[in-house]
Amino acid sequence: MRVDVLGVGFDNLTMMEAVEQGMALLNSPGAHYVATPNPEIVELCRENPAARQAVNGADLVLADGIGVIKGAAMLGTPLRDRVPGIEFATGLMARMAKDHRSLYLLGAKPGVAEAAAKNLKERYFGLKIAGTHDGYFQDDIPVVNAIRASGADVVFVCLGAPKQELWMAKYGAETGAHLLCGLGGSLNVFAGVAERAPKFWRDHGLEWFYRLCKEPSRLGRMMKLPLFLIHVQQEKKKNEG
Ligand code: UDP
Numbered sequence: 001m002r003v004d005v006l007g008v009g010f011d012n013l014t015m016m017e018a019v020e021q022g023m024a025l026l027n028s029p030g031a032h033y034v035a036t037p038n039p040e041i042v043e044l045c046r047e048n049p050a051a052r053q054a055v056n057g058a059d060l061v062l063a064d065g066i067g068v069i070k071g072a073a074m075l076g077t078p079l080r081d082r083v084p085g086i087e088f089a090t091g092l093m094a095r096m097a098k099d100h101r102s103l104y105l106l107g108a109k110p111g112v113a114e115a116a117a118k119n120l121k122e123r124y125f126g127l128k129i130a131g132t133h134d135g136y137f138q139d140d141i142p143v144v145n146a147i148r149a150s151g152a153d154v155v156f157v158c159l160g161a162p163k164q165e166l167w168m169a170k171y172g173a174e175t176g177a178h179l180l181c182g183l184g185g186s187l188n189v190f191a192g193v194a195e196r197a198p199k200f201w202r203d204h205g206l207e208w209f210y211r212l213c214k215e216p217s218r219l220g221r222m223m224k225l226p227l228f229l230i231h232v233q234q235e236k237k238k239n240e241g
Pocket of ligand 1: 135
């Protein structure tokens with residue numbers, strides 16, 4: 001059973017379990033997709049029913065970030081572990097490399113997916129890169145066809161939320177891939193265009209603050225975090241009353 005946090009249902013999994021389930025989905029028939037909502041995406045889902053449906057329709061919904069963990073705990077239904085999308089992706093690629101599975105990288109600005117592909121091929125020996133495409137296309141169908149023609153097992157869909165979740169829900173099956181993962185800005189990190197916060201900040205649940213200092217323009221988006229905590233408080237009171 002999923003843990004509900006303001007209308008988004010999260011799978012209560014550790015990182016290792018999430019990667020195991022990802023591999024199981026990859027090895028089963030049909031198309032499956034993974035969403036990695038953070039508090040900002042949960043807030044977005046409260047306002048946008050189509051986004052909420054696409055996120056909740058995922059085969060795996062992973063708690064990306066400390067805010068979701070805190071929210072679930074405040075509601076009295078704690079989640080066991082946070083599973084940041086980017087760490088899930090690295091765990092999955094390590095397993096895929098062992099099995100010589102193939103990966104398509106979709107999203108980010110032109111050139112970023114190619115740079116990410118080069119780095120990932122070097123880092124995960126055995127991983128096949130089936131193809132890449134930037135995230136600024138007008139027409140979806142040629143992109144869907146390119147993925148299908150590539151024969152990719154897995155697609156990292158990095159178009160930002162909720163675009164990536166809506167895209168996976170709509171086109172996942174048509175791509176012919178078995179697993180699609182919505183991973184936001186991860187290609188920028190894999191390409192070396194953006195850095196993750198150093199370990200200290202991550203370990204102390206402060207990655208959001210580090211990113212804010214690096215990119216002050218994110219402030220408007222980040223104000224969603226206090227709003228999320230206020231909404232969790234309200235929900236808690238409602239449940240108690
Ligand atoms: N993006 C894209 N196509 C679009 C809009 C966004 O490929 O039409 C990319 C954007 O270049 C960035 C990613 O989607 O690489 C979203 O990154 P963001 O930092 O918003 O994601 P987060 O990691 O915070 O979820």
